[in-house]
Amino acid sequence: MARILAIDGALARCSAALLEDGVLRAARAEAGDRGHAALLPPMAEAVLAEAGLRATQLDAVAVVVGPGGFTGLRAALALAEGIGLAAGRPLIGVTTGEALAAAVPEAVRASRAVWAVVDNRRGRVLLERIPPGSLAATALPEPVTEAELPLPRGPVAVAGDAALAVAARLAARGEDALLTESRLPDAAAAGLVAALRLAGRLPPREARPLYVEPPAVRPPG
Incomplete structure (x- = not known):
């Protein structure tokens, strides 16, 4: 029996969830691109309470590691690290693209690669590619402008907060691009x-922040 507390603060929504053997037991979410540091701790506490569990009864703590906003990622990572250390449980990293891909229907993922595209707010998107039939990113996200988008090697499903613009750009080129409803992790x-x-069915990933580009805010020395 695998009990996992998952935490996300990568983009314009923060959330916490408790899963047991892949079944969702409790979840909380709040929209907005600010305040993650204050919102996430009570969310984690609430889902544990709703599931009737203590942190020491978990098997692991998972956290979305990015790409995403510097402040939100750090808040989620710090909380996950604190819970994991206090409970003596392992930390598992999940990229933003992997979380977005997991919300795409399995039938779609079976035949299409998932292109997860995150708006970096600097005129580019961060492209993370998930192969068909997989939920594991095989390479680091790529920062590109919409005009510089690479050619897909087959049908793609587009997810992420920049999905609408990217899917339209690909369709205008004549590519087989499906716009999904998975917009935020x-x-x-x-x-x-x-x-x-x-369970060892995907390659491991450390719970460390995945910054594709330098943060807009300079971290403390």
Whole structure:
């Protein structure tokens, strides 16, 4: 029996979820691109309470590691690290693209690569590619402008907060691009990826921040 607490603060929503053997037991979410540091701790506490569990009864703590906003990622990572250390449980990293892909219907993922695209707010998107039939990113996200998008090697499903613009750009080129409803990562979807990692069905990933570009805010020295 695998019990996983998953936490996400990568983009304009923060969330926490408790999964047991891949089944969602409790979840909380709050939209907005600020305040993750204050919102996430009570969310984690609430999902544990709703599931009737203590942190020491978990098998692992999962966290979305990015790409995403510097402040939100750090808040989620710090909380996950604190819970994991206090409970003596392992930490599992999940990329933003992997969490977005896990929310795409399995039938779609079976035949299409998932292109997860995150708006970096600097005129580019961060492209993370997930192969068909997989939930594991095989390479680091690539920062590109919409005009510089590479040619897909087959049908793609587009997810992420920049999905609408990217899917339209690909369609204008004549590519087979399906716009999905998976626009923001969610802790419940991240928990599904983490469960596969815990079971050894996906390559491991450390719970360390994945910054594709230097943060807009300079971290303390």
